Amino acid sequence: MTALVIDDEIQIRRLLRMALQSRDYTVHEAESGQLGLQAAVFQKPDVILLDLGLPDMDGVEVLKRLREWSQTPVLILSVRDQEAVKLAAFDAGADDYVTKPFSTAELIARLTAIQRRQQAEDSANLRFGDLTLDPVHHEALLHEQPLKLTPTEYALLALLVKHSGKVVTLKQLLRSVWGPQAEQQSHYLRVYANHLRKKLEGSSLEIKNEPGIGYRLTQKS
Template sequence: MTALVIDDEVQIRRLLRLALETKGYAVREAESGLLGLQEAVFHKPEVILLDLGLPDMDGVEVLKRLREWSSIPVLILSVRDYEQAKLAAFDAGADDYVTKPFSTAELLARLAAIQRRHVGDESANLEVGPLSLDPARHEARLNGASLKLTPTEYAMLAQLVRHAGKVVTLKQLLRAVWGPQAEQQNHYLRVYANHLRKKLEGTGLEIQNEPGIGYRLITGDR
């Protein structure tokens, strides 16, 4: 398990590293919001501990950018102990909020709790029509039979199934499957949408292209 600590205070990062490593985490650090986002893209941690008072951007902005492409559990650490700050963080997608100074025992307990909730959400099977996806195993089944998919095909299909019937924008798909650095690479989506259409042919499931907007998965009886 990898934890990413985004905080500009060296002492806090050192304290968190010691506490997290005793629980078996591998720890990565970033002292600014931009570096934190880069770490999240390239190292894909299982959990993020995020300070709100960063030198280059507010932590809430970091969280908003992160939530454009990722559902990684995020625990906010901040000296801001007032309701408006907490509401802003939760509205932006925070999973929990701990104020500084904090007890490391409480912090670790809160961290374990949000990860358990996240695993429960992410591991629930996704189903639409004859198609079923098992996120825990990265397996797909069509009419009960195994459907062979590459990891990238699976990732794109999972996004479409999770939002079945709704348009998933080009940017949302690119960020979720390839990361923020790929958000201009629309040709990726054309190629993989065609791959998936061939594999779903004759099943009653259809991947519709909304030109210039995104893609939508629908059932044939709509």
């Protein structure tokens, strides 16, 4: 397992590194919000420990930007214990919140719990209409028959199924499937959406384009 610690206090980073490495985590560190976002892209951690009081931007803003393209579990670590601050963090997509100072035993227990929840969600089959996706094996069934998809096609279709019936924005699709650096490459989506439409022909499903906004997976009426 890989953990990313985003905190500007070197003492906290050292403490967390020791605690996490003792549980066999590979640990990456970032001392600012911007560096943390970059590390999240390139290191692809299994979990992120995020401080709210960063020197360049508020941790909640970091979390909001992260949630535009990633569902990596995030554990907030902060000296702020006001209820309004905690609610803002959870609204932005935090999975748990631990107030400093903390015991390493509690931290590891919280971390283990949110990762178990994430693994359970990630392993559950996704179903919409006559389509079933198996996230563990990256396999798809249409009308109970195997549907051959490339890894990119699978990632795009899985995201549309997770948000079935809702418009998923161009930015969110590009960031989630191709990474934050691809958010201006909308032609990627046009090409792959057309590939998926051909593979879904004869099914009850339809990929609709909302021009300038995004795409939506619906069932034909």
